[in-house]
Amino acid sequence: MHPGMHPIDDDLVRRLIAGQFPQWAGLTVARLASGGTVNAMYRLGGDLVVRLPLVQGGVGDVALERTWLPRLAPRLPVPIPEVLAAGRPAEGYPWPWSVYRWLAGEHPEAGALSAPDLLAEDLAAFVAAMRGITLPGAPPAHRGGPLASLDAETRRAIEELRGLPQEGVDCDAALAVWDEALRAPEGDGPPVWLHADLMPGNLLVTGGRLTSVIDFGCLGAGDPACDLFPAWNLLPPGARDVFRAALGVDDATWIRGRGRTLSQALIALPYYRRTNPAMAHNARHVIRAVLEEG
Template sequence: MSTGQMHPGMHPIDDDLVRRLIAGQFPRWAELAVERVPSSGTVNAMYRLGGDMVVRLPLVQGGAKDVSMERERLPRLAPRLPTAIPEVLAAGEPAEGYPWPWAVYRWLAGQNPEPGALSEPLLLAGDLAAFVAAMRAITLPGAPQAHRGGPVASLDAETRAAIEELRGIPQEGVDCDAAAAVWQEALRAPGRQGPPVWLHADLMPGNLLVDGSRLTSVIDFGCLGVGDPACDLFPAWNLLPADARKVFREALGVDDATWIRGRGRTLSQALIALPYYRRTNPAMAHNARHVIRAVLGEA
């Protein structure tokens, strides 16, 4: 999906490296076919292993910690959620010049949903709300802080910098004054009243799998932790049309302040992603443009 290097410090990964890693550490799978899985993901490379497994390898050092975190957390989350999530089958170690931990997961079938191409978005909105509600109800101890889970103000400097960068890219056509106004509204909204809740914290279309209009799996829990429940409202704007957005909100019982923070957080992510990925990850840039249109069209 990339047309260039997304991040500094990316480690080169190809089919041959994956075959060598598998053969050296899991020889029982050495004869299975290895095939790169096209993905808009920004932190990991994915390789299909045989018919029912997938190898996930961090592209950058920052993604390496996710492997051990998912190995520990996902088995405890799985029975508490209404939707399938990744199952770690084996944990690999650095070798063959590859510097970070990696893992083999059970393959989860399905397709990533596409904004504007959902056949029955109201059904998907209900499924997404059920998943988010189940995450919020989890009470497991020892929760980490979710990535992006802190106060909205913690995103202020990076968001404002992205708005100014987009002012210098007029071909993107972003109404930067309108974006700044929506962001300012999010900053003014009352903060979370109550304890933090468990969050997936990265509910992008690329981390969702569907069969038709029904949610079948949620993947990539690298941002997992506790924080502001507004963080898991991303699908309202990065995926769902306006009528399904309303269903999603009503199913979760979202109050005005949380909704405004959620909209601001989703816009912030898109504003930051667009200039960063516009030349290296077309899918991420495309979704960022969709979010900006959806949010500013609603404001």
């Protein structure tokens, strides 16, 4: 998916575990299928999971999660990853890595939600809890800065998609939505705590209800519109309204959130269309959902 990806396989993970955490050396190791783009995930026995950066760009997430997850966990309404062990570079693997407690559940799938309105309420409760955190020293959230900082990359993606007519993207309509988002007033309140990557692959559900949120590598403080992603990348229109009402989102923040979600999808689709089916599929869904909303 990216240049500079480090090869990772079962044997490497076994050697890393045996060398640094011998108490787990006899546990089974199995690669987990994932739509993630910067980390490899390996199930370790029945109760653990190993997460290793695939690229240099994911290395900073390791320290970020080790620092902040223990502080955030008591303040959130659902479980989040718990770091149980901090791995070091070894065996030819160049970066730090972590062992987490296994969190059970399934990733929700847009168009196949069993309880969309209830899930919308659960997601709103999580986002509201994040926003209500007052811990000092929050780093800037990835993608959490001014919307205009995404403008050049978003416009490049739209032009790239014009050259991919097989994707069927109405690029003029996408550009109109993006321009509307840029015109929306920026929030006048202080930055808020954000997960900043609420993709379906970072959510776990059981019986249709939210049970865990994972992958906090983008966390930090920023524009509250950043955590509105599920409105378009997961929820159907009726549940989208439930989500918005539960959070009390004003028009300007909603328009910025829609633009941010569309921007991410527009950038992801041409980049991942041949390398990451899950990301490309969700990007297509987002583009349709946003443009159908108008």
